[in-house]
Amino acid sequence: MSRKLYHGTAWYPELWDESVILHDIAKMREAGINVVRIGEFAWSTMEPTEGAIDVSLFAKVMTRLHAEGIDTVMCTPTATPPIWLTHQHPERLHVDDRGVVMGHGSRQHICTNNKEFRQRAALITEAIASELGRMPGLIGWQLDNEFKAHVAACHCQNCLSLWQEWLKQRYGTIEALNEAWGAAIWSQQYERFEQVPHPGPTPFLHSTSMQTAHRQFSMASIAEFADEQAAIIRRFSDAPVTHNSSVAFHVDNERLFERLDFASFDTYASAENYPAYLINCDLFRNYKPGRGYWLMETSPSNSGSIQGASVPHPQGYVAAEAAAAYALGADAFCYWHWRQHRSGCEQPHGSVLSAWGKPTIGWTNALEVEEARRVLEPLLLGSQPAVAETALVYSDRAKAFMATEPLKGMNYRGLMTGFYGRLLAMGIHRDVVPENVELEGRKLLLTPFLPYVSETFIGRAMAFAERGGVWIIGPFTGGRTEEHTIQTDAALGKLEQLAGVEAVFSYPLDGSGAIGEAFGMKAPLGMWGTVFETHGASSVGTLVDGLTPGLSFLTEHRVGDGLIVMLGAMPMGEEGDAMLRAMLDHYASCAGVTLRTDATSGTLVAPRVESDGRELWVIVNMDGRGGTVTIPDGTVDALTGEPVAAGSLAVERYAYRVVRLREEE
């Protein structure tokens, strides 16, 4: 990819005649679109009958786009297999956890582990890659579309064999599986791998170990499909490969992007819930460190389907989204989609042009985005997002554990977004990182809602702490083994010793009257909690009411030059929120976190480092209420070069500013 900021859109030229195509391209130029994503669902256009592959339409479109200065991300169309691949082949179809067999007419209806599917997917991808892989203007590839967005693990007979094979690889012997899963319980024990079923319908619940393993199997399978597809493309093309993923799908993004070239995501968060938008930027930046991520899909106005449409974004918000995405490291900000569908089921979804070719309510948003892109591009191409001192671990493995064991409806993504939102509101610059993160250069490490903490992770985190870092463990972290069973040596296993505590009780706090006191404030404690006696650690938060008064729910333990902080229970409600902020504030200080501003809640400050080492702040108001941030002495407006008065700088509703700090800052 060339060094520029991209402003892009998904586009489906296969659905329209040539006059529409030409009109669309002209309007793209008018809106400043410089990259389009095509081919995503076009398998039946490319291969209308089995074996008759013709991708010349896309070659022609790419040529035209290139002539107009618009680059292309080409997609493989494997999310929507043509009818000839599934007709009269029910055995190739996806089967859900109730045994319902999917049918043709939507997407993701095929089993992605099916051999015939894999073969035909390989052939179409090879055809596309070999025909288009070296075309001018081609700057990247997207595999498939939104893996596992609509479906989770497949329960077909073929997947059953693969699942059993996967278990054999993992456990070696059936005895090992029985032991790992504690399968003697409820006579679940197996004699042979061939007996292990899918976790399908049962009168009561399947075991945690089996359920979580099955999720992992499914996530591994789809990642392998991605690997296989990427390998085909790379035989014919040097353009980098990605996938438009999401925190919402049934995938392990860390694993998925491991062997892809760059990270990209889709998001449709509401303006009101802008932290759910920003967490993606701070997360996907970290799947491929040092490489810009793409926001591959977001709406220019509102999402929607024939089942309903979301509230359109307020005027100005989409440009704020774009400024924030670019500032936080995005190489591209792309819409879904350019021209409203005339058919299918997503006609009510926002687009930039209507089905009849006129600007929609998203059009002016696109113009504002393009304005922001043009203004920011020179500054952003000459700088990098500052590496955050604060790292919040986000794990799709943890998400799988909590999907298996949600207790009272605990939702990993929601809980993590809440946690993230506190850092954001407190002006703490943060990286949201996968488990396999490098901790070099970090000061504050947060691992909430991580039921299983691997030995490897513990090793890295302890080294980090010994070097002076502060590691805050919990809430709800460490109580499960890799096999999703309960620890049998101690409630939190090895973590207790490392944190200088002994877990005395681990129990459900909701409704039990538990009140915690810490940092001079009190708050109810909830969810599943673990409470401690200190064995070396100091108690920082103590239960003052409920079933176990006097025990600690928050402790700190000096390790080398750093601290292990153990948060055993979740402070709840508004008081809990205040307590969590006090905790984060306190330990950010302890850790010496400096990448932090006093921006009012709702206003983002994205710090960046220029190639000469100077620091830029991209300031973006995200909540539509405007905000302020205190500017240090010697700051200049990076766009105009004019000095910016020290003190409070106001940012208007959805506005953005870029300031350059004095070098010695």
Add this chain to the structure above:
Amino acid sequence: MSRKLYHGTAWYPELWDESVILHDIAKMREAGINVVRIGEFAWSTMEPTEGAIDVSLFAKVMTRLHAEGIDTVMCTPTATPPIWLTHQHPERLHVDDRGVVMGHGSRQHICTNNKEFRQRAALITEAIASELGRMPGLIGWQLDNEFKAHVAACHCQNCLSLWQEWLKQRYGTIEALNEAWGAAIWSQQYERFEQVPHPGPTPFLHSTSMQTAHRQFSMASIAEFADEQAAIIRRFSDAPVTHNSSVAFHVDNERLFERLDFASFDTYASAENYPAYLINCDLFRNYKPGRGYWLMETSPSNSGSIQGASVPHPQGYVAAEAAAAYALGADAFCYWHWRQHRSGCEQPHGSVLSAWGKPTIGWTNALEVEEARRVLEPLLLGSQPAVAETALVYSDRAKAFMATEPLKGMNYRGLMTGFYGRLLAMGIHRDVVPENVELEGRKLLLTPFLPYVSETFIGRAMAFAERGGVWIIGPFTGGRTEEHTIQTDAALGKLEQLAGVEAVFSYPLDGSGAIGEAFGMKAPLGMWGTVFETHGASSVGTLVDGLTPGLSFLTEHRVGDGLIVMLGAMPMGEEGDAMLRAMLDHYASCAGVTLRTDATSGTLVAPRVESDGRELWVIVNMDGRGGTVTIPDGTVDALTGEPVAAGSLAVERYAYRVVRLREEE
């Protein structure tokens, strides 16, 4: 049918012994019942084993009824096939959209497209018709019972072939289908009709075109079954044929009644929601213009099943229902049902006699109904409902579109009843009409919630407007093609030009802050909206807040001697209700609507025209709070002949009055 008003009931003599039958008939006479409906579910009584048909019980019952002066509507029993027709024949059973195969023991469990079913249905109907078709007292036929009340389209293998055949008839070539449905999207394209599936389980949504077509196929199939059955009966009987339908079922009533002889319906609306009762009267009157409709089923007290019973009607309400039904054109007002079931699943349903033969709480209601019938009969037999100047189009095709594309839970029936309720409350006499209505003599035409407006309809409506009529289009009208795709020339296609507007944006208004101003008032605008620039039309309502201020949501355009009014968005809440009423009031005036009274909301005035041209008003209080209406000079009480003082006439709770206006009025 002889010229009289009928007071009737459903009755199941096959379930009881002769003494009960005799007792029931005696009590019917006491209550003034003059018609009964029998045979509805009695297939296993008539044909206990395959081929052994004996309908003599019903002949005997009809003879007895006739002797007692009670007429009969004979039913075909095809809604409840006997066990011998389905036992060990799963392929004959109805399959729902999740693939679940229905079983024996309830009703509508068979596939009505199944050939063996059709053959056996033809044989039993032929036997009934040939045996009973010329019996004295037989005044009509009812086919089956409540077609598609419990089920929608069948997803069996046989229906799959018929569906494919139906598509072949409709589209000719698969290419035409692919183009019509825009099936290139998501690689939905088909190579052959044999590949098109039912819209069964998929990971995400099926296309609008396919879903809506499948609903139409199902509605066409059941209508064809009705045609087939009616044809059999007509070979043996001159009595007219109907079906007890409803706005709630999965049928196209306009098509269904096209080839039946008279219209009838079932309703179980609560007293509180009396507009949902009255809309049926104003609608079913118009399926067979010039012919009285039947209210074939309503409860004498409460509806119910073993899953729960509704609130019993307040004392007096059932008689008000009957008076209103007769006044609005009903030939019959009939109960479901006479004697409480002792078995089955509807034991808690209201009836006139209990299972032990005593009067229920519905008994006095029946006596009051009979009193009303006797009082009104002479006046009503000598008059006809006045043709309304105001026509509100009600379309089961539109209902199918909105079932496919409900957006945020939009419910066609609910929305239409709301719209209807405004006309009712404003005292505007109205016809609720099918799409294929004659507009001769109309002044105000309303087509809300009609996503697709056919060329034919547009032609008729434009001619109507040119002749001086006012046509109010929308909200939510015209944005879809016949194939349930989006228009590609303009948001509302040809309608824009005809209405003198250009749709600038079409987008979801809910939550977007849209406020409209019209008729000196403001209201929030909601649902999916289309907003305009005027190109010839005048703006009547303008957006004053939200994403698109300054554009119009309500316009009027002079066409010939009339007006085309375009309402692009739905005014919401109480303020929206006031705005809609102001709009209706304004355009009723513009259109010169005179069939309108100032009756207080909750009191119905049904205008009728006597054979000598004089006008009667049947005034009925429906809301139980009593009401008033201003009476013009020279009015007399049509029942007593006494003058009625001009000015405000009070009508008591649930009371009815009939007044005759001075001829020159």
Add this chain to the structure above:
Amino acid sequence: MSRKLYHGTAWYPELWDESVILHDIAKMREAGINVVRIGEFAWSTMEPTEGAIDVSLFAKVMTRLHAEGIDTVMCTPTATPPIWLTHQHPERLHVDDRGVVMGHGSRQHICTNNKEFRQRAALITEAIASELGRMPGLIGWQLDNEFKAHVAACHCQNCLSLWQEWLKQRYGTIEALNEAWGAAIWSQQYERFEQVPHPGPTPFLHSTSMQTAHRQFSMASIAEFADEQAAIIRRFSDAPVTHNSSVAFHVDNERLFERLDFASFDTYASAENYPAYLINCDLFRNYKPGRGYWLMETSPSNSGSIQGASVPHPQGYVAAEAAAAYALGADAFCYWHWRQHRSGCEQPHGSVLSAWGKPTIGWTNALEVEEARRVLEPLLLGSQPAVAETALVYSDRAKAFMATEPLKGMNYRGLMTGFYGRLLAMGIHRDVVPENVELEGRKLLLTPFLPYVSETFIGRAMAFAERGGVWIIGPFTGGRTEEHTIQTDAALGKLEQLAGVEAVFSYPLDGSGAIGEAFGMKAPLGMWGTVFETHGASSVGTLVDGLTPGLSFLTEHRVGDGLIVMLGAMPMGEEGDAMLRAMLDHYASCAGVTLRTDATSGTLVAPRVESDGRELWVIVNMDGRGGTVTIPDGTVDALTGEPVAAGSLAVERYAYRVVRLREEE
């Protein structure tokens, strides 16, 4: 069983290694555990491959337990068949009412009517019984676990044949079935028993008769399985046999315990809803009169699974539960379970030790229970619960009727617990009794929510009334026949005559404005009601508003020396509650009920009779708010021998007292 009070726990030694087993036993001794229940789900441990049975682990464990003074209840493991019994045998699996076939991995996934299952269950049970049946320390047997807790009737093909066979046995001829079920309705009639389906998916509802019969068939089948299993055990062991049942399961407990040796139950009611706990004690005591019941499972703290955990019991509540259970006749109070599971799906469930072997929050509860047990044991072993003068009939047959016909969500268990709670709060000592109860010695008989009242019951109840008892019938009692059809002679059949009333109307009162007046107070009447004219009876409660004012909803009729009270409608809300209490108070007085105290609501007084005839009161505060009861003259503290002052005695939060009344009291 030896004469002692048991303090027990479920335990799963097969899941742990020997060191854990020894640690567990040591801790059991520390907590005073004197009985454990083992083997419950251990089939795959006992018979890891088909036919290779080895129960020596359990023999070894029992030997060790016995050496430590701990008795054993041995279980059959049939709730969790091993994989070899179902793998590749879908025909052996349980099928739900939607046709979904269950799979291995949870429990109750097999069809308990399957022949192969029955054979293998017989073999494993025989092996266990023959090996362990005479071991020292073995004091009882538990069959299976929580029959029909997770599943209801099985809908497999084999069950279909059994169901048809069962019907053949019940009805003899298909004509009799058709007549009994009123199957002519909706052409449900059958020609042969082989045609009768399961009540599976249908477009609308199955008939009440069929649904209720199917529930009865299923309840009979599981009871027969229990009989069969018990018979096997008895061939090898003299220890008594029970099952851990519940009011929540799909079983007929009266029938189930008929041929078992003692009654036991599981309960997990919340502390807040303590009447739902106590009703079990008062009910299960009466399944095997004269024999102590067992509380086989309750949590030492909280229930839970990976789907969520309940609120842990407040400190002190579990000991109050134990004191109450023992006082009300329990021989045992047992936990589920001893050591937290490390795997499976119930890891969050409360236990006494954690998975890592430490005391949980339940540990001190267990110590408090043991303290109570030790304190109470001498007094309770020397006394028996007083037979209550007040009997409240609780019928799983009635529950089945109401499951078939719930009307507006009426829930038998909830309604009965509400009724029970009133007696409890009023200090009236009560037996909750099955239908087949002996009424000798009773004074007040209550039969609310009993849709069908058998001839046998009527005979016994009338004899009871004639001897001077007061029988309160209703609400919602007597309106259905044995076949779950409506009566055809009178709304309440024979009961009307016996109660000296004639039911005039039977209809849904909710929302109808019905207000009843009785005992000087008014209350809304709701649910389905029957209202009367008196024919010999006196009206005690009259409708003063609604559709049927002036009729009675509450009557009394003198019969011999007693009274038949007919309550036709349910007084609702707070006012209704007050009216029901007034009614119970009045008729308790009429009946001469003396086993009653003025204990404040929330404090239980369990009266017991010592072997020398003196009366003990065990007083337990259950609501955690403390309470008082008036103590008569001459009372002594039964634990200390000290006099207790007459007058108000205070009982602290969750505390218990035992007092001995003066003999002449």
